[in-house]
Amino acid sequence: MSTRQMAIMFDESIQMVDLHTQYRRLKSEIDAAIQSVLNQSAFINGPQVQAFADHLAAYVGVPYVVPCANGTDAIQIALMALGLQAGDEVIVPAFTYIAAAEAVALLGMTPVLVDVDPYTFTINPDKIEHAISRQTKAIIAVHLFGQCADMEPILRIGKKYNLAVIEDNAQSIGATYTFRNGVAKQSGTIGDVGTTSFFPSKPLACYGDGGAMMTSDEQIARQLKIVASHGQSSKYQHQVVGCNSRLDTIQAAILDVKLKYISSFTRKRISIAAEYDRAFVDIEELVTPQVASFSTHVYHQYTLQVKNGKRDALKEYLKQKGIPSMVYYPASLERQPALRGLARKVDHMPVTLQLPDKVLSLPIHTELKEEMVEYMIEHVRNFFS
Numbered sequence: 149m150s151t152r153q154m155a156i157m158f159d160e161s162i163q164m165v166d167l168h169t170q171y172r173r174l175k176s177e178i179d180a181a182i183q184s185v186l187n188q189s190a191f192i193n194g195p196q197v198q199a200f201a202d203h204l205a206a207y208v209g210v211p212y213v214v215p216c217a218n219g220t221d222a223i224q225i226a227l228m229a230l231g232l233q234a235g236d237e238v239i240v241p242a243f244t245y246i247a248a249a250e251a252v253a254l255l256g257m258t259p260v261l262v263d264v265d266p267y268t269f270t271i272n273p274d275k276i277e278h279a280i281s282r283q284t285k286a287i288i289a290v291h292l293f294g295q296c297a298d299m300e301p302i303l304r305i306g307k308k309y310n311l312a313v314i315e316d317n318a319q320s321i322g323a324t325y326t327f328r329n330g331v332a333k334q335s336g337t338i339g340d341v342g343t344t345s346f347f348p349s350k351p352l353a354c355y356g357d358g359g360a361m362m363t364s365d366e367q368i369a370r371q372l373k374i375v376a377s378h379g380q381s382s383k384y385q386h387q388v389v390g391c392n393s394r395l396d397t398i399q400a401a402i403l404d405v406k407l408k409y410i411s412s413f414t415r416k417r418i419s420i421a422a423e424y425d426r427a428f429v430d431i432e433e434l435v436t437p438q439v440a441s442f443s444t445h446v447y448h449q450y451t452l453q454v455k456n457g458k459r460d461a462l463k464e465y466l467k468q469k470g471i472p473s474m475v476y477y478p479a480s481l482e483r484q485p486a487l488r489g490l491a492r493k494v495d496h497m498p499v500t501l502q503l504p505d506k507v508l509s510l511p512i513h514t515e516l517k518e519e520m521v522e523y524m525i526e527h528v529r530n531f532f533s
């Protein structure tokens with residue numbers, strides 16, 4: 149079937165994310181929320197910002213949420229608020245989006261790259277201790293693709309070496325981590341600070357840029373607020389050199405609407421993932437995403453590993469059928485020119501070395517129709533038959 153025929157059949161084409169259809173579905177509520185900001189015209193730090201922060205805090209189960217301008221700022225502000233200094237080292241996973249390592253490097257610190265687990269794609273806790281030096285001051289765990297990194301051993305190492313623990317939760321808001329004793333906590337609420345992004349494609353997303361930090365520690369919350377607001381402890385009293393990073397009032401109003409639907413959005417992605425899993429389980433040359441025993445998965449991405457060097461051929465085949473797919477991520481951080489000479493690695497990283505050639509993420513979002521999922525399944529199966 150051609151893309152055009154398919155477009156006729158589904159009324160629209162399959163996309164990696166479909167922001168427009170979701171907007172149309174929520175239009176009356178979203179439009180009203182935006183209109184109320186316009187009516188009040190409190191465009192900076194309007195009441196919607198604190199209202200959303202309070203609702204998000206209640207949803208994830210922490211006392212303090214500090215909104216900011218985006219998910220990268222959130223990491224940078226967290227590092228600054230925790231008192232890290234130029235010259236310090238920070239442990240980061242080698243296979244992830246660049247933001248964590250970038251924020252570390254921007255502050256004159258050294259990102260130390262650690263290999264990831266081959267099944268969950270998150271930082272391998274067994275590899276962390278070896279990467280710790282006298283300069284190490286923090287670990288950034290990234291909850292990649294929708295599930296939590298293994299936080300319990302990470303917290304244990306953090307405690308042992310007196311390291312701050314930051315969770316980059318841009319992709320996994322709503323995931324739950326379960327400790328060995330059965331205690332469960334939401335992603336982003338486990339370490340000293342959790343950071344997140346509301347970029348339009350993320351699980352909780354606005355219509356522009358946005359981000360937030362969350363913590364259970366009152367002192368840290370105060371410091372996050374100070375750093376995000378020009379280092380001000382009170383108006384025109386600048387305690388430290390900070391930055392200017394705010395969540396826009398219009399975006400906060402949009403997020404407050406979307407937050408009400410986050411559980412149903414998550415359930416929808418989980419049900420699509422279950423369909424994919426069932427359909428691909430017998431395909432020898434595919435590894436479907438594994439759900440760790442300690443975490444739920446909210447499927448920000450549904451990321452396959454394609455064996456025998458067939459990833460690019462599968463991607464091209466799907467493209468011919470009008471099915472988009474993405475390679476998250478085509479290069480490890482070690483291979484990013486920006487970090488050359490700035491990042492340090494301790495060990496050989498066999499998993500990180502291989503993943504960029506194997507991974508392929510299929511469309512998984514709240515607006516996929518059943519026929520679209522079936523169509524994608526059929527063509528993935530056809531490729532391997």
Ligand SMILES: *Cc1c(COP(=O)(O)O)cnc(C)c1O
Nearest residue numbers: 218219220245247318319345347
């Ligand atoms: C998107 C993302 C970020 C950055 O968020 P922005 O809001 O785009 O700055 C950071 N970390 C991860 C893992 C992300 O996916």
